[in-house]
Amino acid sequence: MGEMHVVLRHRDIPDLHDLDVYVAHGGYAQLKRAVTTMQPAEVLDIVKASGLRGRGGAGFPTGLKWSFCPRDVYPKYIVVNNDESEPGTFKDHELTLRNPHQVIEGAALAAYAIGAQAVYIYCRGEFWQEMKVLEAAVARARAAGWLGQRLHGTDYTCEVYVTPGAGAYICGEETALLNSLEGELGQPRLKPPFPAVAGLYARPTVVNNTETLANVPPIVEKGAAWFKAIGTEKSPGTKVFCLSGHVERPGNYEVPLGTPFEDLMALAGGVWKGRALKAIMPAGASSPVTPAAKLAGLPLDWERVAAAGSTLGSASFIVLDETTDMVWVADKTTRFFQHESCGKCSPCREGTYWLKQVYRRLVAGQGTAADVDLIGDIARQIDGKCFCPLGEFALSAPRSTLQLFREDYDRAAAGAAAQNGQAHA
Amino acid sequence: MGTLQTTFPAEIQAAIANYPPGRQASAVLRLLYLAQAAYGHLTPEAIDEVSGILHMDPTQVRGVAGFYTLFLEHPHGGYVVQYCNDLPCALRGADDFLPVVAEKLGCRPGETSADGLFTLECVMCLAACDHAPMMQVNLEYVLDLTPEKLDALVAEWRAKAAANPPRRPPFGFGPPSEMAAPHG
Ligand SMILES: Cc1cc2nc3c(=O)[nH]c(=O)nc-3n(C[C@H](O)[C@H](O)[C@H](O)COP(=O)(O)O)c2cc1C
Ligand code: FES
Numbered sequence: 001m002g003e004m005h006v007v008l009r010h011r012d013i014p015d016l017h018d019l020d021v022y023v024a025h026g027g028y029a030q031l032k033r034a035v036t037t038m039q040p041a042e043v044l045d046i047v048k049a050s051g052l053r054g055r056g057g058a059g060f061p062t063g064l065k066w067s068f069c070p071r072d073v074y075p076k077y078i079v080v081n082n083d084e085s086e087p088g089t090f091k092d093h094e095l096t097l098r099n100p101h102q103v104i105e106g107a108a109l110a111a112y113a114i115g116a117q118a119v120y121i122y123c124r125g126e127f128w129q130e131m132k133v134l135e136a137a138v139a140r141a142r143a144a145g146w147l148g149q150r151l152h153g154t155d156y157t158c159e160v161y162v163t164p165g166a167g168a169y170i171c172g173e174e175t176a177l178l179n180s181l182e183g184e185l186g187q188p189r190l191k192p193p194f195p196a197v198a199g200l201y202a203r204p205t206v207v208n209n210t211e212t213l214a215n216v217p218p219i220v221e222k223g224a225a226w227f228k229a230i231g232t233e234k235s236p237g238t239k240v241f242c243l244s245g246h247v248e249r250p251g252n253y254e255v256p257l258g259t260p261f262e263d264l265m266a267l268a269g270g271v272w273k274g275r276a277l278k279a280i281m282p283a284g285a286s287s288p289v290t291p292a293a294k295l296a297g298l299p300l301d302w303e304r305v306a307a308a309g310s311t312l313g314s315a316s317f318i319v320l321d322e323t324t325d326m327v328w329v330a331d332k333t334t335r336f337f338q339h340e341s342c343g344k345c346s347p348c349r350e351g352t353y354w355l356k357q358v359y360r361r362l363v364a365g366q367g368t369a370a371d372v373d374l375i376g377d378i379a380r381q382i383d384g385k386c387f388c389p390l391g392e393f394a395l396s397a398p399r400s401t402l403q404l405f406r407e408d409y410d411r412a413a414a415g416a417a418a419q420n421g422q423a424h425a
Numbered sequence: 426m427g428t429l430q431t432t433f434p435a436e437i438q439a440a441i442a443n444y445p446p447g448r449q450a451s452a453v454l455r456l457l458y459l460a461q462a463a464y465g466h467l468t469p470e471a472i473d474e475v476s477g478i479l480h481m482d483p484t485q486v487r488g489v490a491g492f493y494t495l496f497l498e499h500p501h502g503g504y505v506v507q508y509c510n511d512l513p514c515a516l517r518g519a520d521d522f523l524p525v526v527a528e529k530l531g532c533r534p535g536e537t538s539a540d541g542l543f544t545l546e547c548v549m550c551l552a553a554c555d556h557a558p559m560m561q562v563n564l565e566y567v568l569d570l571t572p573e574k575l576d577a578l579v580a581e582w583r584a585k586a587a588a589n590p591p592r593r594p595p596f597g598f599g600p601p602s603e604m605a606a607p608h609g
Contacts, residue, residue, distance in 0.1 A: 075445075087550035118445075125454075125495040125506075126551055128564035151518045163442045166454050167494030169549070183450030183481065185492050201448060242555070245514035250555035285512055285550075318513050332512040336549055342492075 002268060004230070006238045008254045010098040014064035017133065019140045022101040028146040030220040031108050034260045035151050047277040049224035051236040055210030056081055056172075057283065057313045059302040068196035069114045069204040074117035077205040077314040079195075080107050080179070080213060082123045082130070083165055085170035086284035087336055088316035089250050092210035096123070099214065100137040106213035108147060108158045109220055115208055120175070122177055125166040134162045169340035172376070173388055174207040176342065177386035187344045191246060201267040209314070211240055231257035235301035239315050243268045246275070246321035257301045264300060264317075275321040277422055283313025285333040287398035289320070309400075326401035326408040331359035337394035343388045348391035350415040355398060360410045369413045427474035429456070432463040437478060448468055449479045453489055466497040471481040492547070502537045507561045512548050513554035522570060523547070529575050537606035542586055546562060552579055 001013075010016035013025055013229045038130055048063025060379055071223055080103065083091040083251055123131050124207050130400050138160045142148045149157045170176045171186040180186035199205020215237060219227050228236045235257040244250045248269025255264060271277050277292040283304055290310045298308055305312040320329065323425070338352035355378050359366040379395045385393060400411055428525035430437065456475045457467065464471040469488050476483040491498045496505050497505075508526055510519040523534070527545060531538040534547045556568035567578065 083553050085550065087511050088554055089550075090552040090554055094554040125554070126561060126564060127494065129566065162459065163443065163451070164454050165493070166496060167458070168492060180454070181451055182448070183453040183479070183489065184485075185488055201445070244554035244557075245516040248516070250557075251553070318516070320516070322514070329512065332515060336511060339549060 003254055004238050005254050006218050006230075007095060007099065007211055008240060008252065009102065011162070011254075016099050017097070017101070017137070019101060019137065019144060019146075023144075023146075027101050027133065027143065027217075028105055029279055030217045031112070031146065032152055033325065034220060035154055035156050036153055039413075040115055042111060043220060046224050046232075047113065050219045050227040051224075051234075052152070052212065052219060052227065053214055053235065053237075053240065054209055054312060055211035055215075057086075062208065062212055065196065065208075066110065066114050066206055068194065069170075070197065071362050072376070072398075073204050074115070075118065076111075077115055077200045077203060078092075078111045078114070078119045078205045079174075079177065079200060079205055080119065080121040080172065080210055081172060081177060081207050082121055082127065082134075082210045083148075083169075083177060084127075084210070084338075085124055085169040086286060086314060086316055087245070087333070088242060088244045088281065088284040088318040089314050090242050090244075091210075091314070093127070093130065094252050095125070095210055095214055095240075096163050097133055099140065100134050102217055103210050104132040104134070104137060104141060104147070104160055106216035107160065107208075109216045110206060110208060110213060112156065114204070116206075117159065119158065119160040119401065120181060120200070121160065122181055123162060123164055124171070125164050129412075131162050131164060131200040132210060138162065148169065152364050158401055160249050168342070169336075170342040170390060173390070176185065176388070177263050178205065185342075187342045190387075191276045206240045211314075226259065229288050231354065232299070232301045232303075234303055239300075239312075241300070242316045243319060243320040244313075244317070245280075246272050246324070247319045250274050253286050255300075258299045258304075259321050261298045261300060265319075271319065271321050273286045273321070278320045278322045278324050280320060281318040281397070282315065283311045284316035284318065285336050286389075286396055287313055287327070288313050288396045289329070289404060291404050325412075326405040327359070327362050327412045330401045331363045333397040334359045337390065338398055345385075347382045348387070349383040351378055351391065352394050354378050355394065359398075362409070365412070365415045369410075370412055372409045373403070375399075427480065429463045429471065429474045430478070432458045438547060441479075442563075450481055452470070453479055453486060454493075457486075457490055461497060464502055489605045500537075502532075502542050503586060504543050504562050506543055507548040507551070508534070509549070509551045509553075510557055511550040511554075513550065514557035517554075517557035519558045525572055526558075526560070526570070526575065529572075529579050530544065530586045540573065542582065 005011050015021045052062040053059040111119050165171045168186050173188050175189035176186045195205040231237045238254050239257050240252050240254045253267045253302045279289040279291045281287045289309045293306045304314045334355045338356040341348045341352045343349050358371050382391045438451045443450050444451035460471040472486050476486045527533050530543040532545050532546050537544045559568045560572045565583050
């Protein structure tokens with residue numbers, strides 16, 4: 001199976017970021033058609049029937065999420081999650097820079113479907129360039145009458161605002177994002193209530209990932225049946241896979257869900273330097289490593305990657321070749337999560353700190369066999385005890401590498417033993 | 426009126442207009458970026474001015490400023506270089522390239538060069554792992570780094586700085602949007 005560009009359409013259409021080009025290729029026509037000829041419920045039903053699932057990590061059915069918003073509570077909000085901070089993820093970066101109008105039109109269609117009149121696109125603070133592009137795109141679309149007050153002579157209004165984060169991974173978690181957007185510390189909220197009931201300013205709010213929403217205009221245009229015919233029954237459509245690490249040609253590859261692992265790797269030229277594959281992390285730093293043996297022939301969809309012991313998440317494939325030291329990998333991810341722990345709950349805040357100390361010793365050649373055992377002990381203190389999933393994300397790499405590549409840990413500990421031996425000799 | 430309000434009066438209004446009436450606290454991140462641009466870094470006066478404009482408790486604004494990595498609480502060089510050595514970039518040699526960056530800028534990670542021009546920081550994933558080694562300089566992406574590319578850039582930055590001392594601080598969120606209709 002090869003590439004198929006439903007959201008990365010700019011790869012086939014030059015200058016698609018330009019409003020005129022986007023409109024010439026059918027852009028904003030679906031929003032106009034929806035607002036002028038369709039009921040909001042019809043738009044919602046198409047998206048529900050398409051089986052579209054969230055591309056931000058959890059794979060939750062998008063139409064179902066929209067339908068959780070109570071009907072008669074106003075105002076409502078659509079929030080676009082453009083925080084993209086999971087190590088190894090860079091698809092929303094490309095989408096917003098190169099195909100911003102499709103994201104905006106998708107968000108506006110979502111707004112129409114749930115009865116929201118305002119969209120906030122929350123961008124991680126480092127997306128300074130992306131924010132400029134998005135703001136310019138919104139301004140042009142608005143000036144041309146595609147967005148704004150009383151659209152196409154109806155009484156439906158849709159305003160789109162770009163709003164910045166300022167450097168915090170946790171703000172990708174939807175309730176932390178909402179707190180950040182309200183001017184609070186970007187820490188998660190207790191759920192329930194879910195954002196659909198009480199989100200931004202305690203109003204019904206749908207938070208969707210950038211890529212999720214970019215799928216909406218083509219779905220509304222071509223219909224649910226078209227979309228369902230791509231991908232697999234439970235995971236329809238395409239997915240942008242971000243390939244990083246030890247591949248020949250790192251980058252984004254959009255393929256139908258269910259594409260076999262080998263086909264995807266072939267698009268990127270395979271493992272670099274002609275080396276063998278050791279493992280991948282299929283959903284960035286927060287996912288358990290999946291060893292090469294489990295990847296052979298694996299169709300890439302949410303169900304089957306989960307059955308292989310990991311998670312597809314946002315499909316950020318960090319590729320690790322045969323030379324990779326898994327202790328070093330887990331040290332890197334541990335440092336990330338320790339840095340990004342928001343500090344709200346102590347198992348995550350303290351636990352990631354202690355994990356980091358252990359890994360620092362191990363990679364410095366000062367660790368011992370007792371340190372290796374300590375990793376499991378610390379993990380047990382974190383697991384199931386955290387306020388939000390970040391704490392468990394931090395355990396994915398340490399636990400899975402320890403379980404699958406114990407020899408790397410033994411080597412690290414033995415290195416320390418040898419050094420100690422020399423010191424005493 | 427404080428330095429922020431005299432420097433960016435229109436930008437402040439435009440920033441607040443992005444949010445519904447009474448929800449001006451939502452503009453705190455935008456205003457902190459502006460304050461950082463006006464004051465150089467987030468001094469206590471900068472925090473107080475932002476709190477005053479948004480009718481927020483200064484303690485809350487201080488907390489918010491401290492929570493995020495892009496807010497600077499100390500003076501920095503004119504060019505803040507945020508070099509990524511997180512896992513995906515490191516798999517493609519980012520750790521090995523770091524000493525090259527440090528040498529060319531004349532400062533180690535966490536430090537500012539003696540001429541005050543560069544501050545080097547090692548940061549987490551910047552969502553451009555397919556272009557490692559990479560960095561952001563005052564929030565602009567610099568991708569696919571090589572020693573030659575870095576030499577050329579450093580020369581360019583030095584020349585620019587000689588003609589026109591780089592404005593401290595390096596980044597502020599640019600002129601905010603006047604795009605969507607202001608709320609209210
Ligand atoms: C720690 C953490 C970080 C997250 N980061 C992101 C992110 O950067 N982008 C994103 O879209 N979703 C992220 N999510 C998932 C969001 O909470 C939410 O599920 C998602 O935005 C829903 O959109 P979707 O249904 O369209 O996938 C994160 C979740 C957690 C727990
Ligand atoms: S790891 Fe460096 S940009 Fe992602």
